[in-house]
Amino acid sequence: MNENLHLLESSNDSSPIIVLSWWLSGIFFLIIVLLILYVKRLRNHLRVNAKIEAKYQEEYESCLVTYLYSGNEEEAFSPEQLLIISELKESIVDPFKRKIIISTLLKLRNEISGEMGESIDKLFVKMGLLRYSLAKLRDKKWDVIAIGIRELTQFKIMGVNKLILNNINHPTKEVRKEMQLYLVHLYAFKGLEFLNVLETPLSEWDQIQLLEILQLNNDSQIADIKPWLKSSNDSVVNFTLKLAKLYNQFEAKDELIKLLNHKSEEVRINTISALSHLNILEAKNILKNSFNERSLEEQITFLKMMENVHENSDKPFLLEHMHHENFEIKSLVMEILKSINFEESDLYEVETKKTITA
Numbered sequence: 001m002n003e004n005l006h007l008l009e010s011s012n013d014s015s016p017i018i019v020l021s022w023w024l025s026g027i028f029f030l031i032i033v034l035l036i037l038y039v040k041r042l043r044n045h046l047r048v049n050a051k052i053e054a055k056y057q058e059e060y061e062s063c064l065v066t067y068l069y070s071g072n073e074e075e076a077f078s079p080e081q082l083l084i085i086s087e088l089k090e091s092i093v094d095p096f097k098r099k100i101i102i103s104t105l106l107k108l109r110n111e112i113s114g115e116m117g118e119s120i121d122k123l124f125v126k127m128g129l130l131r132y133s134l135a136k137l138r139d140k141k142w143d144v145i146a147i148g149i150r151e152l153t154q155f156k157i158m159g160v161n162k163l164i165l166n167n168i169n170h171p172t173k174e175v176r177k178e179m180q181l182y183l184v185h186l187y188a189f190k191g192l193e194f195l196n197v198l199e200t201p202l203s204e205w206d207q208i209q210l211l212e213i214l215q216l217n218n219d220s221q222i223a224d225i226k227p228w229l230k231s232s233n234d235s236v237v238n239f240t241l242k243l244a245k246l247y248n249q250f251e252a253k254d255e256l257i258k259l260l261n262h263k264s265e266e267v268r269i270n271t272i273s274a275l276s277h278l279n280i281l282e283a284k285n286i287l288k289n290s291f292n293e294r295s296l297e298e299q300i301t302f303l304k305m306m307e308n309v310h311e312n313s314d315k316p317f318l319l320e321h322m323h324h325e326n327f328e329i330k331s332l333v334m335e336i337l338k339s340i341n342f343e344e345s346d347l348y349e350v351e352t353k354k355t356i357t358a
Contacts (some may be wrong), residue, residue, distance in 0.1 A: 051099055060104045063088065067123065068116050070106075077126070088127055102129060106154055124155040137163055142172035149178040153185050161187065169199050177206055182211050186218050187218035195228045202235040211242060222247050229255040234264045241270045245277045253280050260286060268294075269301050275303035284309060286318050296326060303332040310336050 001314040025068045063084055070080035077085065102317040109120050124130060132154075138147025148165060151157075180202075183191030192210075195202075228240040229252060237259070244252055259271040260283065287294070287302045294302070306314065318337050324330045 008103075017228060028245070037260075052226050056097060056100045057104055060091075060101050061108070062086070064104060064108055064120075068112075068119060071119065076122075085126055086124070092129060092132075098129070098132065102151065105129075106151075121155045125157070130157060132180070134160065134163070136166075142175050145170070146172075146174045146178045149175070149182050153178070155187060155284070159193075163275075165194060168194055168197060173200075173203075176200060177209075180210060181213070184213045185219075188214060188217040189221065189223040191226075192223055195231065195233075195239070198231075198233055198236055200338060201233070204241050205234075207239045208320060210239070211246065215246075222249070224279045224316060225249055226252050226255050229259060231234050234267055237262070237267050238270050241267070241274045244274045246280065250278050250280070253278070253282070256280065257283055257286065260290075265297065267294050272298060272305055276301075277310065279309065279327040280308055284314075288314075291321070296329075299326075300328055300332070303329060303336070306336055307332070307339075310340060312340060315340060328348075 043266050067081050069082045070078050070084070072078050088101060092101055105120055105124060109117060112120070125327065129151075133148045133151040136144045136151075139145055139148070145167065149167070152160060152164070161183060163181050164182050167175050170176050171181070180194065183194055185191075222243070225240050225243050228236055230243075231240070233238050241256075241259075243249065244256065256271055256275055256278070257280070259267060260275075262268050262271065272283070284306070287305075291302065292301060310318075314336070318333050318340075322337070323328065324333065
């Protein structure tokens with residue numbers, strides 16, 4: 001009794017801070033217990049959902065495989081296929097089941113090609129799934145829009161490019177990327193027409209992806225790249241310069257030469273690289289005459305170009321820059337001079353050694 005009284009008196013005499021600490025500790029402990037119970041319940045819920053999803057996926061996959069092998073050449077859809085379509089249509093009303101059906105279709109679409117792949121594309125439309133993908137394009141959430149465009153790409157749904165183009169300058173990068181992939185996947189070079197009105201930057205990774213798709217497409221009819229070289233969007237110009245190199249667009253020579261005076265240093269450097277690849281010799285004199293006014297990177301890129309297109313007449317220019325303050329430029333000049341066959345070659349050997357030991 002005395003001990004309990006002593007504890008009570010001690011607690012009453014405790015600092016308010018200590019009392020508050022005890023209260024907060026109790027509250028935090030309660031929160032932790034509730035969170036543990038919530039996480040446990042959530043995990044159980046996800047585990048149950050995963051089992052249900054696996055069950056439906058197995059069922060739908062079996063159904064779709066049967067569909068693929070039930071077709072015949074006489075009819076667009078055989079009676080057996082129409083029966084399967086009817087059954088699946090009842091399931092797609094449920095968003096949960098619809099999501100599983102679409103993911104199963106995509107799984108099969110990625111595993112097969114040819115006529116069977118086209119059969120899946122037709123099934124996607126026949127079941128009425130197209131309207132759900134199109135509805136996603138009108139959603140306010142950017143991730144839903146991106147998923148909708150991706151579905152249209154994966155099932156090769158053509159004829160909706162005008163709707164897709166509404167997202168050309170969408171504020172979210174992921175949506176713009178899906179739009180670009182849709183157009184190039186399905187329309188190849190013709191799909192690049194979005195470059196005419198693109199205002200947002202085209203990232204380096206996006207450019208690489210688009211180029212890879214174009215190369216896989218094997219479309220020999222490349223679009224006219226000249227308008228894109230005049231774009232006010234620097235990233236579009238840089239991407240077009242890659243196209244010029246990859247597809248040897250010598251016809252764009254005049255537009256390329258004009259880009260040597262572009263406001264962007266990156267564009268000018270990429271232009272010199274493209275001119276070098278295309279072996280456009282007219283650019284050499286322009287660059288020689290403006291060499292001192294150009295940036296260090298431009299000068300280096302130009303000298304790398306000269307390694308492949310040098311002539312004896314370039315000797316005075318090279319001698320002028322033989323003692324350049326930049327090591328890389330000096331080395332490039334020396335190498336070019338050495339490769340030009342004339343009697344002073346020993347002198348350049350000596351100068352090169354001085355440059356290396358300096």
